[in-house]
Amino acid sequence: MDSVLPSSLSASLNALPTSQPPQNKQTSFKFNTIDDYFSKIGFGIYQIRAYLILGFVLINDGAEVIVLSFLFSILSKEWGLTNGQIGFLGSTVFAGFFLGALVSGKISDTYGRKKALIYIVLLLYIFGMWSAFVYSFAMLVFVRTVFGFLVGIQFPMCITYLTEITPKEVRGKWLVLAGGFFTLGEFLACFIAFLTLDSANSGNWRALFICVAQPAFLCALGIKYLMHESPRYEVVVKKNYYGGVKILESIAWTNGVGLKLSEEDGDRIKNHLESKTTARNEEQTASFSMLLKDKFKMISLFLWPIWGVLSLVYYGMVYILPMALAALGTSSSSDNIWSVVLAVCSEIPSIVFGYFMVENSKFGRKNSLVYGFAGCSIACLFAGVLGSFVFWVSVARGIINFAFTIIYPYTAELYPTTIRTTGLGTASAASKIGGMLMPWITLSLFGIGPKVPFIGFCIFCALGAFCCYKLPYDTTNRELDAVELELGELPKAKN
16 A cells, blocks of 8 residues: 555656646747737737827827917918918928938838837927927928928838737727827817917917927837837847847736747747748848839839828818808808817717728728728718718718728738838828828819819829729738738738
8 A cells, every 4th residue: 555655646746737838838839920929919008008108199290280270370460471471381391291201211220110219209399399489480481391300200100110019900990099199189289279379360379389299208208118119120120039029028028918938939930031932022121112113013103192192182171171161151250269179070980980990801901991082082072062061071071081090000011011111101201292282282173162172172082992992902910021922822802
């Protein structure tokens, strides 16, 4: 009996689990891509923190759009600016956006997402504050043009970073919600305007500038102390495989997942990337010319007009609506701040709608854009030829904003990591061309009749729908760096 007991006890002890296998189990999954790791890590505390931090600067962007709309009216009276000077100021701001967007990719890929964002956002804060203390038209043009240049650099970087840290299963939904920060900024500017302005034509515009600049400073602090570099940038651009997986490990622990990663994980990612047919291409430095090579040429040539149309139609509606209402005699106070608030309110349903449609298998990114442009085209047509003018304009405004929320994740996913910021920045630059052309096109059509601009918007939106339809594939739930496959081998587009 005594001789049997030790062997039974030994067998029992051998059957007990040790602490080592569970640790190995954590890394025994056959992860090959960054998306695999993020799917395991999930969307948690770290991603929410990053969205909130970068949300501050996106709020700043939205607020500045509304501030400029007030500024044009106020300074035309306070400084006696002519329509030509106001138009010139608007064009130079969009020119700054355009130039900044063109160099955003180069800066981001050279210095990284995090480091570049810290300095750009700090400069945004400085020039935003400086705007409140200018005392001449020439100085205002200089400061706002530089500010626009910095926004042009910063915006593609923010969207790129959020794209690269979000699991593919929920990427579209969360990027749509990120677009909501822009609308939140518009509401913030309206709220501050109620406190600082007497009306849309008079008041303390300097205090308004100071207040709306503050979110940028909070964003810079958050990036510096609470955010990591993008692990995807470390791995794909810098080829720092082990550094990338250590960032992934840190994000996992922040999310409460507790993955224990090692050099083996870095080697697995490296081997996977090098086994793909574009491994040689990913050694190249991102450049504009890469956007017009091979499979990316078709994407870029149809994507740029889409962004241009979005900007032209969206800002065109904001720009022309007060003048159209005054010309039609349907509003006795077209410059009232409440008219701006009501226009912004029409964007809220579009964000909610975009959230539910962007990951829907029947719609996804591509079809949502096609339907969005088509719907906006119809609403603009009705606004131009039917009654209930304000109603149809509000519908059109909401639908075009819906398309704007979808285009961000779609564009970021169409390009690989090595040229993602360059692709997104160039697309954003195309939108600024639409913004620069908008005043001249809109005012020319307005000269024919107060509703005629909306007939023009109808035609432009139809062009946008056609370009969306011609894009080669959808990216819903697609691996972010799946561009190593030829277009014909990509996951079936949900067209």
